Amino acid sequence: MNRFLIVILTLTCFPFNVSSFPVKNNQDKSEVTASRIPAEESFFLVNINSFSSEEASDEAMVDDQIQNITISFAGDCTIGSDDSYRGHTFHKVYRDVNDPAYFFQGVSSIFKNDDYTFINLEGTFTNETRKAEKEFRYRGPPEYSEILKKGSIEGVSLANNHTLDYLQSGYNETVRVLNEWSIDYTNEDTYFIKEIKGSKIGFLGYKGWSREKKSNELLVKHVKEMREQGVHFIVANYHWGDMYSYIPNTQQKKMAHFAVDNGVDLVIGHHPHVLQGMEIYKGKTIVYSLGNFCYGGKMNPQDKDTVIFQQLITFDVSKNEIIETNCRIIPASISSRTDINNFQPIIAEGEEAERILLKYKALSENLN
Numbered sequence: 001m002n003r004f005l006i007v008i009l010t011l012t013c014f015p016f017n018v019s020s021f022p023v024k025n026n027q028d029k030s031e032v033t034a035s036r037i038p039a040e041e042s043f044f045l046v047n048i049n050s051f052s053s054e055e056a057s058d059e060a061m062v063d064d065q066i067q068n069i070t071i072s073f074a075g076d077c078t079i080g081s082d083d084s085y086r087g088h089t090f091h092k093v094y095r096d097v098n099d100p101a102y103f104f105q106g107v108s109s110i111f112k113n114d115d116y117t118f119i120n121l122e123g124t125f126t127n128e129t130r131k132a133e134k135e136f137r138y139r140g141p142p143e144y145s146e147i148l149k150k151g152s153i154e155g156v157s158l159a160n161n162h163t164l165d166y167l168q169s170g171y172n173e174t175v176r177v178l179n180e181w182s183i184d185y186t187n188e189d190t191y192f193i194k195e196i197k198g199s200k201i202g203f204l205g206y207k208g209w210s211r212e213k214k215s216n217e218l219l220v221k222h223v224k225e226m227r228e229q230g231v232h233f234i235v236a237n238y239h240w241g242d243m244y245s246y247i248p249n250t251q252q253k254k255m256a257h258f259a260v261d262n263g264v265d266l267v268i269g270h271h272p273h274v275l276q277g278m279e280i281y282k283g284k285t286i287v288y289s290l291g292n293f294c295y296g297g298k299m300n301p302q303d304k305d306t307v308i309f310q311q312l313i314t315f316d317v318s319k320n321e322i323i324e325t326n327c328r329i330i331p332a333s334i335s336s337r338t339d340i341n342n343f344q345p346i347i348a349e350g351e352e353a354e355r356i357l358l359k360y361k362a363l364s365e366n367l368n
Helices: 053-062 090-097 105-111 142-150 167-180 209-228 250-261 350-365
Strands: 004-007 020-023 032-035 043-046 066-078 116-121 138-140 155-157 184-186 192-196 199-207 233-239 266-270 275-281 284-290 292-295 305-316 321-333
Touching: 066 105, 066 199, 066 266, 066 284, 105 305, 116 233, 138 142, 142 167, 155 199, 167 184, 184 192, 184 199, 199 209, 199 305, 209 233, 209 250, 233 250, 233 305, 250 266, 250 275, 250 284, 275 305, 275 350, 284 305, 305 350, 321 350
Parallel strands: 004 321, 066 116, 066 292, 116 155, 155 184, 199 233, 233 266, 266 284
Antiparallel strands: 004 043, 020 032, 066 305, 192 199, 275 284, 305 321
């Protein structure tokens, strides 16, 4: 069973056919509109089926064979910066705060209380000095990996355009460091399966652009292998799309639909550095772009809006099957300061939460 669930702060439903007004997105390039949410009602729910969350909760309480699983997904995380950056950089903040837990402490209430947290790791953990020939090369020293551990990050995608910023040796060191901290990773040929409360969850990671054909071929192969290993739920993570575009391009839609058509249960997208909406396609959720999150790649992005996407799975251990899937959207900002990026994402509250939710709702309405 499937439904589309969006949450900000409280548990109140509201109708969609209400007044419309512009929603600012902190960029001059685009403006979206969305239906107004009454201030006292900061929750909305769109049912794809009639299954009740109250029924699911009651069922879980009376039957310990029913397990509720929460997996959180966040956007682009650059735990470091480019060597050319000066002044207010990720490295300076790291030295000033002298606390690896600082960076994710604003979202710790979410990540520490879920069952698994997954991000796009956009950069490297390496001491390598040889660099790729490109404009931006992101890295943090290996000790920065503790930031992920302190932040309750359990899994990452390395399938992105900054994985090889410090060449193969930089990538190899990054993988070694992640393994040392028991942080899972996926990257094209490499996938992993995580057993959570009895359910096997598969994580894939691919790239778009010129890699579309290769990614599609790998996906078909990997989905088949995962199903043969008894995986119940498959997540495909993609690095794709156009920078700073709020609208997914034709390739993104084509690849996402291909993934669902070939057995993927959830598609998560990265790279545009701004939010793109979510689509329900054949009963499956496609999240085209989660935007930035803990992002050391830019000192003060105009658009600091982001969201945490949570996949909710109800798993029947006795039947060895998923009996319900929901999703939850938590509006957030990439910085706890509005005047600069302090690399500390926080959960949005009040009017800011309402604004981000409305913006995300509008971006999603255009896709459904």
